[in-house]
Structure formats: C-alpha cells, structure tokens
Amino acid sequence: MARNRAVSVVIVVLVVVVIVGCGAAGLFGLFKLIGLGRMVGNLFSESGDPPTEYQVYVDGYDIDRTPGPNGDIDLAGLPGGVHLVSIVTADKHNGKHKLVEIDPNQTANLGQVNTFDGATIAGTVSRQTAGGGTSLMTGVLVVAVKDAANLLQTGVGSPIYLPPDSATSPLTYLVAYTNEEGQYLLGPAEYGDYIVIASGAGYYSDAAFVEVSEDQDKSGVNLLLQDDPSQNPGRVSGAVTVASASQVLLTAELDRVYRTPISSALRQQIEQLSGIPLTPEPWFRLRTLTILSDALGHYELDLPAGWHNLQAFMFGFQAQEVGVDVHAETLVTVDFALEAR
Numbered sequence: 162m163a164r165n166r167a168v169s170v171v172i173v174v175l176v177v178v179v180i181v182g183c184g185a186a187g188l189f190g191l192f193k194l195i196g197l198g199r200m201v202g203n204l205f206s207e208s209g210d211p212p213t214e215y216q217v218y219v220d221g222y223d224i225d226r227t228p229g230p231n232g233d234i235d236l237a238g239l240p241g242g243v244h245l246v247s248i249v250t251a252d253k254h255n256g257k258h259k260l261v262e263i264d265p266n267q268t269a270n271l272g273q274v275n276t277f278d279g280a281t282i283a284g285t286v287s288r289q290t291a292g293g294g295t296s297l298m299t300g301v302l303v304v305a306v307k308d309a310a311n312l313l314q315t316g317v318g319s320p321i322y323l324p325p326d327s328a329t330s331p332l333t334y335l336v337a338y339t340n341e342e343g344q345y346l347l348g349p350a351e352y353g354d355y356i357v358i359a360s361g362a363g364y365y366s367d368a369a370f371v372e373v374s375e376d377q378d379k380s381g382v383n384l385l386l387q388d389d390p391s392q393n394p395g396r397v398s399g400a401v402t403v404a405s406a407s408q409v410l411l412t413a414e415l416d417r418v419y420r421t422p423i424s425s426a427l428r429q430q431i432e433q434l435s436g437i438p439l440t441p442e443p444w445f446r447l448r449t450l451t452i453l454s455d456a457l458g459h460y461e462l463d464l465p466a467g468w469h470n471l472q473a474f475m476f477g478f479q480a481q482e483v484g485v486d487v488h489a490e491t492l493v494t495v496d497f498a499l500e501a502r
Contacts (some may be wrong), residue, residue, distance in 0.1 A: 189495070190484025192367050195472065196265025197238045197480055197502075204232040204248055206276045208255045215256060215276075218247040220324070221302060221336035222410045222453070224476035234271060239502055240266045240472070240480055248274055253281050260334060262328040279349025280373045284382035286339050286359045295385060296491030297343025300357055300408070300453030300460075303384070304370075305347050307333040310370065310435035311357035312442050322418070322446045330419035338453050349380075353448040354435065358421065359384045362394035362441060362450060362463040366421040368436040389422055394463040401473055402498040409454040410500070411462055413485075414470040418446040458497075473497045 204212045212228040219239060223459040227369075228234050228248065231439045241263050249256025252442070261269050263278050282305055304323060312318045325332050335347040335355075350373045364386035401409045420443035432439050453462040464467040464487045472482040478499040485493055 162222040162224055167489050170492065174449055179492025181386050182328060192430065192481055192483045195480030195482055196241050196437055197265040197437065198241055199237040199268040200234065200239055200261060200263060200271060202234040202274050204234060204274045206227045208276065210250060212254065215248050215250055218249065220244050221374045222336050224337050224478065232390060238476060240474060243326065245293065250347065253346055254278060255351050260328040260487065261307045262331060276403045277349060279351055281346055281348035281378045282350055282355065282357060282371055282373065282382055283341045283346045283380045285346065286384045288364065288387065288408045289385065289387045293488060299339055299341050299343060301339045301344045302337065302451055303337050303357065303359050305350065305355045305357040307351060307353050310354060310431065310437045310439065313439050315440050318440065320442055320444060320446050322448065324448060356431065357382055358445060359386060360421045360445065360447065361467050363389060363392045365389045365424050366430060368423065368427060394465055395487040395489055395491045395493065396461060396463050397471060397485055397487065397495055398461040399496040401454055401460065403458060403475055403478065404501060406456050407475060408456060409458055410451060410474045411454060411460050412449050412451045412472045413462060413464050414449055414472065416469055417465040419446055419465060421445040421448060423446060449464065473499065475499055478502060
C-alpha cells in the first residue's frame with residue numbers, strides 16, 4: 162500500500178446513511194442510527210463580546226452554530242459520549258472549554274459558561290512523503306494537553322487517555338483540526354506548559370513542548386508525521402453525500418486503544434525542554450481516530466487492523482454508524498449519504 166496517506170487523530174462525533182460497493186461484501190456490519198442528545202446553557206463574556214460572535218466547537222469540529230443574542234445555548238442533535246465543547250471567538254483569544262457528557266435523548270446542562278482570555282498555539286502538520294519530501298496534511302486533529310509533562314513523569318504519572326472516560330476528568334486540553342493549508346489554531350489556552358501532539362496510524366507521532374505565558378501567542382509549532390515501519394495499517398475511504406457543501410467529521414471508535422508511538426529522540430528532546438524525566442511508554446492512548454472530509458465530502462482515514470465502528474457527523478443531520486473490518490494494507494470503501502434531521 163502506498164505510504165502517502167492522509168491521516169488524523171483523536172475525538173468523537175457522528176452522522177450518516179450508506180451506499181456500499183458490492184466489492185466490500187462481508188466487510189461491514191449493519192448500519193444503524195446513532196442516538197442524539199441535547200445541550201443547553203448560557204454564555205457570559207466578561208470581555209463584553211456579543212454572544213453571537215462566539216462559535217461552538219465539539220471536539221474541535223466547528224458545528225457552525227453560535228449562542229443566541231442573550232447568550233442562550235440550545236443545541237439538539239449532538240452524539241452521545243464525553244465531548245470537549247469549546248465556545249470561542251474567531252481569533253480564539255477568548256472563550257471556554259468544557260467537558261460534557263451527552264446522553265442520547267437526554268439534555269445536558271452546561272449551566273453558566275464564563276469565558277476567559279488566553280493565548281493561542283498555532284502551526285502546521287505535515288507528513289513524510291516518498292523520496293524524503295513532505296506535504297501538508299488537511300483535516301488532521303491536533304491536541305494540546307496542559308501539564309502533560311508532569312502527567313507523564315517517569316514513576317509518577319501514567320499514559321493519557323483521550324477522550325477521557327468521564328466529563329468529571331480533571332484533564333485540561335485543547336483540540337483543533339488543520340485547514341486546507343495544513344494550519345491549526347488552538348485557543349484560548351490557559352497560561353502554563355503544554356505538550357502539543359498530532360498522531361496517525363502508520364506514523365510516529367510528533368509532539369512539541371510549549372510554554373504559554375500572558376500575552377504571548379505561540380506560532381510556528383510545526384509537527385511532522387514520519388513513517389513508522391512497525392505499523393501496517395489499512396485504509397477506509399469514501400465520500401459523504403450531504404445537502405450542503407461542508408466538511409463532515411468521520412470518527413472510528415477503535416476496537417482497542419491506539420498507543421501513540423513516540424521516538425526516543427523526541428522523548429529526550431521534550432525531557433530537556435521540560436526538565437522532567439518522561440515515561441518511555443507511548444504517551445497517549447486514543448480511543449478514536451478521526452479525520453475531516455474535504456468540502457465535497459471525500460475522506461481517507463488510516464486505521465489499525467481490526468473491527469471498528471465508523472461514524473460520520475454533521476450537525477443538523479441524522480447520525481449513523483457501521484462496523485468496518487479493516488485489514489493491513491487493504492482499502493475499504495464506505496460511502497455515506499446524510500439525511501437532514
């Protein structure tokens with residue numbers, strides 16, 4: 162299988178209806194609708210920005226919704242599970258991130274959401290290509306975890322699971338997807354130390370140690386995913402048909418957690434920058450691998466071999482998922498056709 166893959170990382174959300182080529186017979190489970198829940202709350206901005214200038218993101222995915230003029234938040238049609246909800250301004254210097262658990266057919270209450278001012282972390286994600294070159298990657302998830310070095314300290318800490326298994330988790334983290342130019346923007350970030358990471362099946366994860374201080378945005382935090390010969394992923398690709406041209410989030414809920422591989426050289430580099438001895442184990446355990454489609458709905462997602470639940474999500478459309486049997490160095494085609502709720 163060619164090594165010029167389009168890859169991605171963590172997080173959850175859903176949406177679909179399918180068209181599967183007959184050549185894929187036996188590789189799929191039954192398509193089923195996903196239970197959706199509701200989230201309510203109220204945004205209060207000390208900065209004085211109008212509530213309608215804030216955008217709502219779910220696990221880093223822009224659902225194209227804003228709070229109402231009075232700050233009211235009422236979003237029906239979110240997938241079940243633990244999600245990081247971010248309500249932030251366009252420049253991502255003001256806002257709030259909050260873990261929330263959505264139960265299907267139930268209402269989750271955010272309460273009053275008080276925003277804060279913070280810095281941003283920005284950069285690009287590239288991948289290694291044949292011949293030693295690189296190319297920018299679109300639709301890839303980037304995660305920044307606050308105090309991650311302390312959490313990963315040898316003999317003290319433990320691997321970090323994403324997403325957390327509970328909305329009561331004390332973990333503080335930010336997420337964002339790369340755009341068409343391979344660029345990402347995380348924020349607002351509380352002041353402190355972060356490890357910023359991008360991952361994908363078939364690659365060594367790349368990470369950076371970042372210190373965020375007051376009024377000092379961090380730019381040029383560029384990440385490069387290099388081939389990991391020890392991995393042998395398969396690929397799922399296809400197209401999502403939807404009424405409006407927009408990016409769709411595709412999420413694979415994995416049959417086992419994905420242990421993000423980190424090179425020893427990178428671990429030593431971050432140890433030197435942080436001053437903390439770090440565990441040689443894979444640092445992050447990802448329960449999902451995700452990718453954003455392009456504006457026409459096309460996607461490619463590399464996955465470890467195994468039986469995974471593949472989901473697609475676009476706000477305002479009915480969610481659905483299907484089980485997919487992925488084999489090493491094989492391509493499975495799964496097409497979705499999303500129907501409005």
